Amino acid sequence: MQAVLDYLKQNQPRFVAELCEYLRFASVSAQPQHKKDLLACAEWLVAHCQNIGLDARVCATAGHPIVVAKTKRAKNSTKPHYMVYGHYDVQPPEPLELWTTPPFEPRLEGRNLFARGSTDNKGQNFAHLKAVEAYLKTGTPLPCDLTFVIEGEEEVGSKNLSVFLKENRSELACAAVVVSDTGMPDLAHPALTYALRGIIAFEITLHGPARDLHSGIFGGAVDNPAMALAQLLAKVRDARGFIDIPGFYEDVDAPSDYERAENRRFPITDAQLKKLLGVPELFGEHGFTPTEQRSARPTFEINGLTSGYQGEGSKTIVPAWARAKITCRLVPNQKPAHIRKIVCDWLKENCPPTVRLEITAGHGAEAYLVSPRSAPAQAALRALKTAFNCRPILMREGGSIPIVNEFKQILGADSLLLGLGLPDDNAHSPNEKFNLDCFEKGQRMSAHLWQELTR
Ligand code: BES
Numbered sequence: 140m141q142a143v144l145d146y147l148k149q150n151q152p153r154f155v156a157e158l159c160e161y162l163r164f165a166s167v168s169a170q171p172q173h174k175k176d177l178l179a180c181a182e183w184l185v186a187h188c189q190n191i192g193l194d195a196r197v198c199a200t201a202g203h204p205i206v207v208a209k210t211k212r213a214k215n216s217t218k219p220h221y222m223v224y225g226h227y228d229v230q231p232p233e234p235l236e237l238w239t240t241p242p243f244e245p246r247l248e249g250r251n252l253f254a255r256g257s258t259d260n261k262g263q264n265f266a267h268l269k270a271v272e273a274y275l276k277t278g279t280p281l282p283c284d285l286t287f288v289i290e291g292e293e294e295v296g297s298k299n300l301s302v303f304l305k306e307n308r309s310e311l312a313c314a315a316v317v318v319s320d321t322g323m324p325d326l327a328h329p330a331l332t333y334a335l336r337g338i339i340a341f342e343i344t345l346h347g348p349a350r351d352l353h354s355g356i357f358g359g360a361v362d363n364p365a366m367a368l369a370q371l372l373a374k375v376r377d378a379r380g381f382i383d384i385p386g387f388y389e390d391v392d393a394p395s396d397y398e399r400a401e402n403r404r405f406p407i408t409d410a411q412l413k414k415l416l417g418v419p420e421l422f423g424e425h426g427f428t429p430t431e432q433r434s435a436r437p438t439f440e441i442n443g444l445t446s447g448y449q450g451e452g453s454k455t456i457v458p459a460w461a462r463a464k465i466t467c468r469l470v471p472n473q474k475p476a477h478i479r480k481i482v483c484d485w486l487k488e489n490c491p492p493t494v495r496l497e498i499t500a501g502h503g504a505e506a507y508l509v510s511p512r513s514a515p516a517q518a519a520l521r522a523l524k525t526a527f528n529c530r531p532i533l534m535r536e537g538g539s540i541p542i543v544n545e546f547k548q549i550l551g552a553d554s555l556l557l558g559l560g561l562p563d564d565n566a567h568s569p570n571e572k573f574n575l576d577c578f579e580k581g582q583r584m585s586a587h588l589w590q591e592l593t594r
């Protein structure tokens with residue numbers, strides 16, 4: 140084991156240079172013009188895995204390819220098998236003008252490596268690859284068999300990975316899935332995440348006049364779809380921050396005393412959070428802490444709002460339509476299909492007759508919750524403690540990784556969520572970065588993890 144740790148220590152500069160290569164691919168899964176960049180990124184990753192000493196292949200799908208890389212197996216291996224999951228696709232980098240330097244030209248400033256996809260998720264999955272490299276290159280026997288599954292569609296819903304899991308059930312069957320695609324509060328508080336929120340996505344469009352109208356000639360005699368949409372959406376939330384849709388909270392469980400106690404160890408104060416996020420005041424459901432509000436409580440969010448003239452100067456029109464992109468984050472026990480139905484029914488009931496409502500359904504996923512007391516979870520906590528030299532915390536996270544539910548349903552495996560991101564990493568925002576201490580300690584955590592899981 141010492142050889143592994145020494146290898147990691149000695150090779151950090153090269154690892155960072157390699158991570159920069161990985162980050163140069165504009166693997167934006169949402170944008171069709173980047174299809175080739177995703178394929179090139181997958182091929183680079185496969186070649187890299189082969190150089191490390193893994194058996195790796197690109198698996199084509201109906202969408203972006205999946206990279207599968209495995210440690211070489213002894214015939215009839217009886218070693219336990221673990222899967223490491225990650226994604227090489229990234230969120231769109233726009234708005235580009237807010238980046239200090241271009242998103243796909245990695246830039247190192249102190250210990251921070253800036254690039255789209257650095258923390259979400261290339262840097263995090265690369266940490267695990269480097270840990271395995273250290274085992275393989277030092278000839279240190281791994282106590283388990285490993286399969287890396289690194290997909291290219293996480294940021295757009297993982298539809299084809301789910302098909303792939305079903306088709307490769309027996310090859311991928313494993314004792315647990317290790318996922319580093321979440322966060323930790325700071326370097327002194329490495330974290331095991333035991334819950335994620337679920338999600339439903341949809342778009343609502345209010346159609347008004349058959350075409351944009353002159354607002355002087357006709358305005359006043361027809362409803363304005365943008366105004367109608369604003370009024371409809373404004374009714375969704377009350378002044379105390381609660382969603383006013385009957386039934387929305389029906390299946391929501393209150394946090395337990397145990398969770399509230401663990402939450403109190405969370406080291407970020409409300410004042411720090413307010414500063415980090417640049418808001419004049421925090422806002423959320425009365426009676427819940429910000430930690431609870433953003434992880435254990437459901438939400439209704441407007442992600443995008445569009446209508447009328449968006450160019451320079453003014454244009455006097457009544458727009459023909461107005462549209463909102465919406466997602467609701469869900470918590471354990473809330474069923475996505477049910478919440479989708481009550482929300483859509485409520486919107487229909489509350490839409491005025493002066494506009495026509497159209498709803499387009501998007502993706503959906505259940506929340507995730509797993510016991511932090513299981514043997515694999517305890518092993519993960521020990522690995523975190525050794526690597527970061529601090530007592531780890533247990534937390535819930537507000538983001539979603541829909542595929543973890545399918546790991547459970549299809550492969551029967553729980554996921555260990557061992558995030559290496561920091562709150563100021565700017566995931567999904569301009570100037571995304573990854574901290575190199577997280578990178579290095581993450582590699583050490585991964586190296587220890589395989590020992591702890593098989594102890
Ligand atoms: N890595 C995130 C998920 C995440 C981030 C979980 C931080 C917990 C803490 C992932 O890449 C992501 O952004 N997922 C999407 C899923 C959606 C597109 C279905 C999300 O949460 O918005």
Ligand code: MN
Pocket residue numbers: 230259294566567
């Ligand atoms: Mn993401």
